[in-house]
Amino acid sequence: MTNNELIEKLKGIIAPYIQDEAAFENLNEDTDFVKDLKINSANLVDIILDIEDEFDIRLENEDMEKMLDVKSAMAIVNAKLDA
């Protein structure tokens, strides 16, 4: 999967949770889930579950703590897929 394909998939997953449309339109690797997209921090656990379902992987508590922006999400998903 190319980086662009991965970003598109992540975009589809987080779309229901975002509270800032403009930041979402301009989403890139540096976009922060809470600071930029204004996602309610409680919803981060729902995003984790949706990512698990989409990629058929399992994310641990430690992964979740690191998954604060698009870049870190991509790195963790890629690492799991390669494992």
Place this chain on the structure above:
Amino acid sequence: MKNRVVITGLGVVAPNGVGISEFTKALKQGKSGIMFHQELADLKFSCQIGGIPTISDELKSKYFTDLQLRGFNSSGILYGCIAGIDAWKDAGFDSNPDSELDYDTGLIFGTGTSGVEKFREAIYKLDEGQVRRLGSTVVLQTMASGVSAYLSGMLGFGNQVTTNSSACTTGTEAVLMGFERIQNGKAKRMLVGSCSDHGPYVWGGFDAMRVMTYKHNDSPEEASRPMSATASGFVPGSGAGALVLESLESALERGAKIYAEVLGGEVNSGGQRQGGTLTAPNAEAVQRCITKAIQNSGVSSNDINVINGHLTATTKDGLEIENWTKALHRNGSNFPYINSTKSMVGHCLAAAGAIECVASIIQLEEQFIAPNINCEDLHPDIEAIVNREQIPTEKLNLNFDVIAKASFGFGDVNACVIFRKFK
């Protein structure tokens, strides 16, 4: 000097009508909202009928965002939010997520239990070792105060926000709690009401107690028979009712429409003494509750024109009527008119008090008495103490000023509130 308290907004989600205009029409027509539910039959319930409000996905999306509806499975919160928002808008206010925080308005919205279907989902997942996959909203949907949490956020209330719980007395108790808060100057407005989930996981315990009727699975609309000689148990219902209570001063200042005045009321308990038990009322405490409610309202028992009873269609209806006759010192043809909204909607449990308070206000506002359906065969014990004419089976247009509403609940708890046409 205590503040006078009036009602300036109403909302309702009932099995026979969602929204005030549809519910008003249903009350006038004597329309039943009771239906057969295959799910209950499949689960081997004795009572396979019940009252469930009809809520389309389209209607849902007018009150909840797509995000709020993700993984949402709490019918009580759904009903409560719809009724609450409707009441708030009916009172002339806006519902928008950016509204200014309103420290003068609070919320007391009761329930018996919250989100049982969501709780069931969670328990299954948890027992499979999947606690990490419950998602973020199990707590919010299953905590008793879930409905208050959702509603107060939607409306931006900054006064007291809480949930009360007192079985089938809950809604009427919430009205009185909000009333007292405004009366004592602690808030200008209180959105009050109650809600109840629908379905087998709420109703099953009652089925097991054999207090719901099993005789009308093929005639659901005739099943809920308060005061009838052939009453054979209650029919379970669900939904929500909501009222905006407001200080008279604030209502007049805003030029708000005033439905009625809350004159006063009383909440008490029979303490499970003198014949009272966890499930049966102490008759003396019931009578005292009614008597005190009238005293606290500054009226006399002869001023009561109409009663909206608790009257569930169990064997206790006769005792309730007897308690009213003793508390009011009125019987025969001198007894007020009385009706039971449950004949049309069933027993909506924790939501009953609020839905029936809304029904009472509608009847007062539009000057009619809704028919008691299914009690053409009035119970002889009741007919022996109250004239049949006082228990109308057809809609009756009537000019009247005062209606008393009472609710009684498991745990031997009682509430009675007195509403008067505003003048």
